[in-house]
Amino acid sequence: MGSISDTLAIKENGVRDSLFSRLSPTPADEPFAVNGAYIQDTYPDKVNLGIGVYRTSDGSPWPLRVVEEAEKQLYQASDVSRHEYLTIQGDREFLRLASNLVFGFDQEKQAQAEENKSRVVSIQTVSGTGANRLGAELLTRNLRPGCVWVPDPTWANHHTIWELAGVERKSYPYYDSATKSFDFEGTFRTLSSANTNDVVILHACAHNPTGADPTKEQWKMLAELCKTKGLIPFFDLAYQGFASGNLEQDAWAIRYFFNYNPRLEFCVAQSFSKNFGLYGQRVGALHVVTSTISEEVSQNLLSNLCHLVRGEYSMAPRGGSEIVRTVLGNETLKEKWYEDLVTMSERIRQMRQALFDELIRLQTPGDWTHILKQIGMFTYVGLSEEQVSKIRSKHHIYMLKSGRISISGLNESNVKYVAKGIDDVVR
Ligand SMILES: Cc1ncc(COP(=O)(O)O)c(C=O)c1O
Structure with a gap:
């Protein structure tokens, strides 16, 4: 030919x-x-x-006040290695702080936190979009889901991302235009027909585009449904702290899924664009939650993620993640960030x-x-x-x-x- x-x-x-x-x-x-x-x-x-x-x-x-302060500190520190490559996984201290933010490990007793942390494999990404994309690629290549269920409507890029991954997309009816709220019945009914190993996209808080979220009771039923049907939840977390001004409240659904017994396995695509105002810096992380605590499983998972990242863009950029790490790693700056979140x-x-x-x-x-x-x-x-x-x-x-x-x-x-x-x- x-x-x-x-x-x-x-x-x-x-x-x-x-x-x-x-x-x-x-x-x-x-x-x-x-x-x-x-x-x-x-x-x-x-x-x-x-x-x-x-x-x-x-x-x-x-530009958030706290971001400007962190930028000044970073500049004044004149670290000669500041323009060096990150590792393929990214900045590990940034990732530790980022996963604490999502899962609340720093608020748990130490032994419990250590056990819980070993269920999560994290990798730095090119913001929330990159985390969605990397997660889609990981699941598609390794788990071969029959389809991905996306809310109707959803952030339009979910469609592009999963189309590029080559996975069939199906919709669940998210919005009830009569009540102008989350269509729990329609969602539950539709997802009840999903098959084991299907992926379900869930907006962790402040659903884009509708602004309508499930209640806690509805989240609980969705977690149970994911477990009984063997579905793979994929949380998109683009607005933690930005939505309500309260980091715990906005991560409630994810933490509920994390602590669900029997254990669920799922992905979280975390973005720092909105809650740090770092849109152009492209700061994010993908967290993959496993049910087992196994060093071997975690290592293999991480090496697969690193393999995908290396072939795509080698590693995420470091400018923005250093700002986030500086803020989250310092109690005084963190307090100021909380104030900025409330302001927004x-x-x-x-x-x-x-x-x-x-x-x-x-x-x-x-x-x-x-x-x-x-x-x-x-x-x-x-x-x-x-x-x-x-x-x-x-x-x-x-x-x-x-x-x-x-x-x-x-x-x-x-x-x-x-x-x-x-x-x-x-x-
Ligand atoms: C639902 C949702 N997911 C992910 C993103 C990703 O944004 P970014 O790639 O800037 O982190 C956005 C941004 O608008 C969003 O609304």
Whole structure:
């Protein structure tokens, strides 16, 4: 059989078509496309509710105070090895602190903590996306799951990541648009038909895009279902501390699954983009929880993860993880970080309240209480695709076509304008 180049047409000037001329375009990533359109818009009162990044009350990015302090300390330390390679696994002290944050080992009695820690294999990743991707690759190559169950709707990149892994994707109905909350019944019913060894994607807190989370009782039933059906839970943890301002609360589901008896085995993709404001630094970790405590199993697991990372990008970058390690390894800085988390989550909570109050004041038709009940950066505000298109063309307010808005794009100066725009398009 000839190669692709043999079959390419030769143009009149004798130049052969590009080897890549048969590539078809891929779908654009919606949040980045919406952000691009917002930037191009010259309207002075335009509002960006599309992209999932934190913004201050004047609409600016916010380098966390504690991050700036850690950066200064790192700079002043002038460590000559600061630009050296990390190990393939990454920065081990960073990983120890990162896994403590997820699983709460530092709050347990020492013997218990040691036993629990030996159930977790951790590796540094290129942020949360990289952790999702690496986990997908690990599971696909080694466990060959029949399919992956993704919530409908979900963070769009889950689809891309598992498509690239070559695993069939099936959806479970996550959102009940009538009650504007998590569809537990639909989820439970659908996942009851899943097969042993299927992977289930679970958002640990502050579900993106809906902001609707399961209750503790529902999480408990989901853990039991995963155990009885032999499913492999895969937690995506992108908003710990950012969602509620409380690290324990946001990790509750993961810790419940960890302590479930009989033991569950699962993955956690951890991101530090939102809770440290280190979006561009790409800081994250993948934690794989095993049921057995076996040095051999852990070593083999780690070597497989390292093998995948080495062939992909050798090791994660170190700039951002050093900042996180510096903060988490110092009690004073950690306290300041908690304050920064409260600053961000509280501002988001206040903006939810302000939007809700304004819609009530305008007597906008509909029930808007879900804006207060949902949690985290995002809310499914409840506009149809047509209304989203109208609010963009008429009022220059940008959001995803599903009606997902990023609450952090709201502030005291624009919230009334946004409420008025919503009021206009729903009437
Ligand atoms: C649900 C979810 N998972 C993972 C991520 C990954 O983000 P990052 O790769 O910046 O850590 C995001 C970011 O928006 C997210 O919302």
